[in-house]
Amino acid sequence: MNSDLERLIALQQIDSAADAARRRLAEGPDREKALDARLDGARQRVAAAKEQLTQNQHARRDLEKEVAVHQGRLSKFRDQLMAVKTNVEYQAMQKEMTFAQGEVKTIEDKVLERMLEADELTAIVKRAEAELAAEQKAVDADRRAMQAEQTELQATIDRITGERVAVVGALDKQVLATFEQVSRKRNGVAVAEARDGICTICHVRLRPQIFNTVMRNDAILQCDSCNRILYFVPKAGVQGSGTQNSELRT
């Protein structure tokens, strides 16, 4: 194979890998935000559950104050009952006391309901807290994995940037200029495999004369349609060392 063509294929692999790594790195802030959002969601569920429990406790305290008021009235009636002179007065006071006792009973039932509700709400708070703790663990693990991945990505970028310098240094200047020009115009992909007479990226059929020349891999030829530099991957065993670029067959 033409050695510049071989370098161009390597250069394209380097550029595509660097581009993918940079893209993935650039997703970092959004991925961080998604992790924060997961934690916020779990924290809000805990806060909401605690708020319900607090409201339940307030409601229960209010009811208990009401009970105390009615019981205060009852004990006052009991004192007054001793001093009552007439039967009518006595019966009227008995009626008041029966009413107050009824109120106490009704409110005490409500207090009991609140207490049962508090048990459920406490369980909900505990469950939400356990879920938050689990989510915190999972998010911490995801964050560590993400940071490790980003370190790895940056190392990859640094490594292939060095490799690129070496490849570019060995390339013919004119060939490099063509590559850079096509790369800029074609979204970073300046090299294309030609297969079965077709440019595999723009899918345009090549002139037979061009394709026959491309098959020899001994010249820098561009696709008439997309201008990408063409290469050919010989079928395994047919035209010598064709396997080394097989990963470019996509």
Ligand SMILES: [Zn+2]
């Ligand atoms: Zn093309």
